[in-house]
Amino acid sequence: xxxxxxxxxxxxxxxxxxxxxxxxxxxxxxxxxxxxxxxxxxxxxxxxxxxxxxxxxxxxxxxxxxxxxxxxxxxxxxxxxxxxxxxxxxxxxxxxxxxxxxxxxxxxxxxxxx
Amino acid sequence: xxxxxxxxxxxxxxxxxxxxxxxxxxxxxxxxxxxxxxxxxxxxxxxxxxxxxxxxxxxxxxxxxxxxxxxxxxxxxxxxxxxxxxxxxxxxxxxxxxxxxxxxxxxxxxxxxxxx
Numbered sequence: 510x511x512x513x514x515x516x517x518x519x520x521x522x523x524x525x526x527x528x529x530x531x532x533x534x535x536x537x538x539x540x541x542x543x544x545x546x547x548x549x550x551x552x553x554x555x556x557x558x559x560x561x562x563x564x565x566x567x568x569x570x571x572x573x574x575x576x577x578x579x580x581x582x583x584x585x586x587x588x589x590x591x592x593x594x595x596x597x598x599x600x601x602x603x604x605x606x607x608x609x610x611x612x613x614x615x616x617x618x619x620x621x622x623x
Numbered sequence: 624x625x626x627x628x629x630x631x632x633x634x635x636x637x638x639x640x641x642x643x644x645x646x647x648x649x650x651x652x653x654x655x656x657x658x659x660x661x662x663x664x665x666x667x668x669x670x671x672x673x674x675x676x677x678x679x680x681x682x683x684x685x686x687x688x689x690x691x692x693x694x695x696x697x698x699x700x701x702x703x704x705x706x707x708x709x710x711x712x713x714x715x716x717x718x719x720x721x722x723x724x725x726x727x728x729x730x731x732x733x734x735x736x737x738x739x
Contacts, residue, residue, distance in 0.1 A: 513665075545730075552627075552714055552732040553666070598665055606679055609718070610656070611728060613665035 511536045511603045515614035522589055522621050530584040530617045532573075532599035540601040542566075542575055542582040543611070547596045556597070589621045625650070627717050627731035635737045636705050644700040644734045648717030655698045656728060657690060660712040672698060705738045712736075
């Protein structure tokens with residue numbers, strides 16, 4: 510079945526450091542891929558998405574490229590801020606049932622220190 | 624345009640009681656999804672509904688759990704005779720359609736259920 514695997518956290522960085530959170534997926538067909546962010550006590554917000562191979566999603570300085578050959582969708586940011594501290598979820602859209610159902614990774618907690 | 628609304632935000636129940644969680648989708652959205660997030664875990668799909676229809680309930684426990692999305696009013700996730708293992712955050716998401724290229728799901732703030 511379809512699944513998403515994320516690197517385990519927590520990831521602890523100093524402000525302005527480079528961030529990479531790895532995400533790989535297993536899927537039949539060509540799913541859309543997403544990164545969601547969850548701030549403490551809140552729901553999920555869509556951070557970025559890519560709908561086909563080689564697409565690059567970007568938002569708020571974050572980027573991720575849909576790599577079909579390596580089945581990956583790693584999240585990167587060149588210079589993190591304290592306000593980026595949150596839990597990040599990689600997800601794919603499972604359309605095997607004829608509709609879109611999100612399959613999430615376990616999440617990666619990011620803590621950024623001044 | 625208001626986002627997805629969920630209430631209550633926090634719900635405390637004793638073992639054996641019933642929990643009713645409500646979700647009002649975004650205006651114009653007729654597709655609703657429920658997900659459960661256990662502590663320190665990712666979200667797991669529970670059920671997908673369209674107005675008055677359950678499309679896929681493969682992620683929902685067979686007993687004690689039910690969901691509905693009536694023609695009028697919010698979607699309801701109902702948990703009967705709650706147990707401590709039901710303690711989790713329950714998130715609702717809505718989308719304007721179930722499939723196709725415009726398939727973004729918008730999430731509500733969640734209901735955090737605590738079973739004592």
